[in-house]
Amino acid sequence: MGTVAAHGLCKSFGKVQALDGVTLDVPDGSFFVVLGPSGAGKTTTLRAIAGLEKLDAGSVHLDGRDATGDAPAARDLAMVFQNYALYPRHTAYENIASPLRARRRSSSEIAAAVEQMSSLLHIERLLQRRPAQLSGGEMQRVALARALVRRPRAFLMDEPLTNLDLKLRVEMRTELTRIHRSLGATFVYVTNDQVEALSMADQVAVLKEGKVQQVGTPAEVYERPANQWVAGFVGSPPISLLACHAEGDRLVGAEGWTLPRPRWTTAEDGRPLLLGLRAEDLSVEQRGDASLSGELYGLEPLGDRTVVDVRVGTEILKVKARPTVTGTPGERLLVTVDLDRAHLFDAGTGLALSEAGR
Amino acid sequence: MAVSVDEAVSTGPVRDHTSPARRFGGRGRSVLEIALLTVLAVVMLFPVLWMIETSIKENRDVYAIPAKFFDFTVTLDHFKDVFVASGGRSSLSGSFLNSFVVAGVSTVLATVLGVPAAWAYSRFAVKAKKDQLFFILSTRFMPPVVVVIPIFLMYRQFGLIDTKLGLILIYTAFNVPFTIWMMKGFVDEVPAEYEDAAMLDGYTRLQAFWRFTLPLLLPGIAATAVFALIFSWNEFVFAIFLTSSDDVRTAPPAIAGLIGGTTVDWGLVAAASVVFALPVLVFAYLVRKHLVAGVTLGAVRR
């Protein structure tokens, strides 16, 4: 068992409201990602679950039992800290052994466990070094080993891959997913990288300014963002948002364009809306009946694809295209829109319009 | 003490400490600078040199007029007199022993009380923390001579007059605020995450402090303790007001007591002063790096 349930977590530091009613329900054995920009309260959430932060309000239940006031040691959790927090005077070996030493395991048992962990994370050569003698990636793996050496209720990981270079980060992503699957343990994983969230998570909670914006599977968060902010934060290149309103069976843009009104929208005529279009739902190559006209603003070749920036009035649309696409800035273009995959948000509240009819 | 707290915290960018005046004069020092420094050194060090000279002069040479600077007979008799008297140990040697006991015990007490307090002030959200810390520091604002009369009266009530315990208590009371302030600076430098990590490993708060933070604080504790030790060792006002008998008296009032009879044995006074100054010099040398930090109370070099 290893369920983590945090309900209504509130925490303020002086005037800063770091957590404002955060509620998370982490099922047993899931890879649960908390996604949010820097300063959203991700670290504070993890620390609250770990018992390192005294809460103003809210409760933490572990395996269904109220653990709100328990000491960190009593919660049986393991944590990888954002800055690793490896003990500076201890060797990598002693760092990894620390959770077992605290539990007074025999030294042969400790040696076996450390050896197993170090071969899993490929750090056998580093065991006798101190943290100061390790690179960022090596420290990160030692920190992971220190957490994984034990079988706690759940693992808490605070942006463990953020400080790594891209190649190592991609490698470790697959590695962590593999470890999660082989252990079958509960992971609460914090990151500001939406690619990590989408590629690793069973469940994603999107956090902003101490409030949970949306909880769902990566597909749900990507395909059905609950509000304009989530839509903009999840996905790369970011979603393009165009101001518009409905008029009969048309959508009329603030920049003068019109598109057929998607069948599923319920918005009354004249209400200010934002039309959200993802790059892959736009095309400069196909022809369709729903299209916007604009001019080429710039090309961003990314190897496997090219992102075409198209200016429509004063707004920029990011369009995904084949890597072979060419063009000169200023050239007139027709952008075809897949309206079935478009998103509509209330321009005032930012909330997604009901997609019940979709 | 090979490992310092520096290792525990990331080192900041290297700053250029060269003062503009230095760069002006090129690499060497100007003649004027050297001349001024020499004059200053002679003026400052002359009494010390004279004390050392007097302590190793034959009595004839001590009282010679005109005074002899170079051409005198060297003897260690005065140093012998500091420690042994005709009937065995001298009373001065007893005073030195008292100084050791009083300074040592009060330093240990101040460290044992002050270090955990500094840790708590650094790590926990304490109500009105700033006010509390200011209050603690404010006990040091009063010069000893101002508070010695009320303390004398209190001590008389409690029977602490003319006891080593009385001196130990008052020195501890004076050193605890200093220890808290200086150690808080050192604790602030050690990231709290080590303790957080240790608690998740399964240790209690106190175990986390004891096993992971305390070892990183040892250099700071050593420096702080030396300052406390030097304060207690040098203290004169409380010692002279609160003690009177030879078997309680510490070295500072005992040495002062050598002066004032009909005749003064200057050789003995000088030798006793040299013996008294030695430990302070040794310890000051050991913590010279932290001297500035100590003066600015806890502001550790970053």
Ligand SMILES: Nc1ncnc2c1ncn2[C@@H]1O[C@H](COP(=O)(O)OP(=O)(O)O)[C@@H](O)[C@H]1O
């Ligand atoms: N110990 C603290 N003291 C004061 N403010 C803090 C403290 N910890 C976090 N905060 C503030 O709370 C907010 C959330 O911080 P944090 O949980 O670290 O965000 P994240 O991990 O998502 O970047 C930030 O505005 C941060 O400045």
Ligand SMILES: [Mg+2]
């Ligand atoms: Mg963080």
